[in-house]
Amino acid sequence: MLPTPSTSHVNFNRVYEPAEDSFLLLDTLSASSEIKFLSERFKTSPPPLIMEVGSGSGVVLAFVAAHANHIFGRSDSMFLSSDLNVFACHSTSNTVLKAIDSASSLGEKRSLFLNSLNADLLSCLKANSVDVLIFNPPYVPTSEVPERKASLFPDPVNEAPVSFDDESHFLSLSYAGGVDGMEVTNRLLEDLPRVLHRAHGVAYILLCAQNRPREVQSHVKAWGPSWEVEIVSSSGKKAGWEKLVVLRVSRAG
Amino acid sequence: MKLLTLNFVSCARKACKSSTSSFPLHPRDAELELVEMEFNPQFLQNMLPKLEWEALQIICNELALPTLPSSTPAASDLFESGGEGSSPAQPTQVARDLHKLLLETTIREGLLVCSNCGHEYAIKEGIANFLLPPHLV
Numbered sequence: 001m002l003p004t005p006s007t008s009h010v011n012f013n014r015v016y017e018p019a020e021d022s023f024l025l026l027d028t029l030s031a032s033s034e035i036k037f038l039s040e041r042f043k044t045s046p047p048p049l050i051m052e053v054g055s056g057s058g059v060v061l062a063f064v065a066a067h068a069n070h071i072f073g074r075s076d077s078m079f080l081s082s083d084l085n086v087f088a089c090h091s092t093s094n095t096v097l098k099a100i101d102s103a104s105s106l107g108e109k110r111s112l113f114l115n116s117l118n119a120d121l122l123s124c125l126k127a128n129s130v131d132v133l134i135f136n137p138p139y140v141p142t143s144e145v146p147e148r149k150a151s152l153f154p155d156p157v158n159e160a161p162v163s164f165d166d167e168s169h170f171l172s173l174s175y176a177g178g179v180d181g182m183e184v185t186n187r188l189l190e191d192l193p194r195v196l197h198r199a200h201g202v203a204y205i206l207l208c209a210q211n212r213p214r215e216v217q218s219h220v221k222a223w224g225p226s227w228e229v230e231i232v233s234s235s236g237k238k239a240g241w242e243k244l245v246v247l248r249v250s251r252a253g
Numbered sequence: 254m255k256l257l258t259l260n261f262v263s264c265a266r267k268a269c270k271s272s273t274s275s276f277p278l279h280p281r282d283a284e285l286e287l288v289e290m291e292f293n294p295q296f297l298q299n300m301l302p303k304l305e306w307e308a309l310q311i312i313c314n315e316l317a318l319p320t321l322p323s324s325t326p327a328a329s330d331l332f333e334s335g336g337e338g339s340s341p342a343q344p345t346q347v348a349r350d351l352h353k354l355l356l357e358t359t360i361r362e363g364l365l366v367c368s369n370c371g372h373e374y375a376i377k378e379g380i381a382n383f384l385l386p387p388h389l390v
Contacts, residue, residue, distance in 0.1 A: 046303045047296060049261060076296040080261065082383075089380050110291050112356070115258045119383035120390075123265040124374075126276055130261075148384070194270070 002030050002070070005062035005099035007091070013167050014087040016056040016174035020235065021136050021206050021244055025060045028204065028233040028246045029071060029134075038132070039073030041200050041250075047076040047112075048131035048200075053121055053188065055081035056174060058092030060134055062099035065111040075109035082119040084148060085170045089116035120148075121188050122195045130195050133203035137185045138177045141210050145178040181211050189216075192249065193223065202250040204232075213245045226252045254381050257355040259312060260305055264367035265374075265383040267390075274369040277308035279315055281373070283363035290356045294344040297351050298328050309354075318354065326351070 004026065007018060028034060042048045050068075052061040058081065064071060065079045081092045093116045104110045117124060122133075138145070146169060177184055185205065196203060207213045213231060220229040228250045236243030259277055269275035306325040313321050331351070332342035365374040365381060372389065375382050 046301075047299050076293070076299050078257075080258065084384065086380065086382070090378075093380075112290075112293075112296065114261075115254050116380055117258075117262070117383055118380050119265060120385070123267075123385075124262045124381075124383035126261050126263045127270070 002026075002063070002067050005059055005066060005095055006102075007057045007059050007095055009094055009098075010057045010091045011087065012057075014162065014170050015085065015091050016088070016171065018057055018059040021139075021208075022056075022059050024233060024235045024244050024246060025134065025136055025204065025206060026063050027235075029060075029064055030067065031233065034232065034248075035071055035073075037248075038071055038202070041202065042072050042074065042077075042131070045131070045200055047074075047078055048072065049078045049080060049129060050132040050134070051080045051082070051122075051125070051130045052092075052134040053082050054088075054136060054138070054174070055083050055092040055116070056085075056088050056136070058088075058095030058116075060136065061092060062096040064134070065096050065113060066099040066103035066108065068111045069109055075111070078112045078114055080114045080117065082117040082121065082124070084118070084120060084173055086118050087170065088174075089118050092116045121184075122191045125195045127194050128197055131197045131201060133192070133196060133201070133205075135185070135188060135203065136206045137188065138173065138175045139181040139185065139206065139208045139211055140175045140177050141181040142176040142178055144176075145183045146172045146176055148173065177211075181208060182216075185211065185216070189220065196249075196251060198251060200251065202248065205247045205249065206244060207247055208244050213247060216247060220247075220249050228252050254360045254376055254379055255356060256309075256312060256358050256360075259365075260303070260308070262365075262381075262383075264369060264372060265385055266367070266370055266372060269367055269369045272369040275367050277305065277312055278365035278367055278374065280312060280360055281315075281364040281366050283316060283360045283376075285316065286359050286361045287353070287357050288359050290352070292344070292349070292352050294331055294348045294352070297348055297355075298331050300355075301325055301328060301331075304355075313354070316358075318358070319350075321354075322347075
């Protein structure tokens with residue numbers, strides 16, 4: 001078992017706290033089958049760009065960055081994140097840098113963390129730029145996705161007071177997925193062919209049972225023969241009912 | 254925000270995606286800071302094929318940083334052509350300059366401007382805000 005990065009510095013009143021879904025992603029990305037898949041895929045490519053969308057506390061990206069040598073079989077990967085919540089951007093940055101420091105003190109080569117971007121999904125990414133995408137979406141079915149408050153540009157540096165309403169708003173953005181819990185994930189899927197590297201791009205997307213993962217799988221398959229999509233892990237199995245799954249979407253190259 | 258990050262981002266507006274002038278984003282009123290990073294010449298060498306050199310030249314120019322060579326350096330420009338010895342090749346000044354530019358030079362405060370639509374994205378405390386007001390989404 002590879003150690004889980006520390007997130008003790010994160011204010012969980014404003015940023016999603018690592019939970020079962022986060023840990024399923026950690027387990028998936030460090031499973032021997034995925035290590036084999038990823039190190040094979042990035043054996044001879046230029047340094048891969050690994051991007052987490054909606055990185056929250058940063059625990060997942062920090063884990064992958066700290067153990068990148070192990071997972072990708074190389075030590076020159078680059079890491080980038082985006083989140084709508086500016087507090088999450090700062091948390092991710094802290095969590096990833098701390099995890100890289102602590103791995104380095106244990107003798108690991110340092111991974112390169114580029115930046116946290118305060119952005120909506122992949123909107124500011126250049127075409128063909130992301131090699132590995134990780135997404136733990138707001139997947140809970142709700143009547144609607146909360147509208148992002150345009151006025152909400154808090155100043156985390158000066159610790160400007162943030163109201164309880166604003167904090168609740170940030171937390172609701174982290175879980176509320178609208179109809180079928182798929183509204184946000186569908187927007188990401190729509191932009192995926194543009195951003196995911198056309199030769200070796202691969203995306204890990206977490207889904208819950210109510211998202212109907214099999215339907216999502218068929219939807220992506222319908223993009224054409226250059227796309228592969230597989231459910232690579234699951235958790236919370238109850239009477240054959242998988243509560244959470246990780247979908248791996250990849251370009252066949 | 255590291256200058257290397259600018260190699261991967263473009264204007265967030267949908268309407269700009271098809272325009273070549275939405276990349277690179279242009280720094281304006283930038284307050285730069287040097288953040289020391291571990292020097293890894295092998296990383297730079299592996300990165301060369303991924304660098305958008307023309308974009309980097311434009312950005313350097315706009316930040317009034319030293320002018321870059323007119324084309325992407327070759328891998329052989331990053332290491333001294335050693336003698337017969339078996340000691341590992343020494344990195345060149347070109348490699349050190351590239352390291353400083355891509356990985357150590359950061360924009361702490363300032364703006365990133367799209368030359369297609371003119372939209373300005375603010376950078377605060379090193380974090381760029383790419384969220385668009387509802388009427389531009």
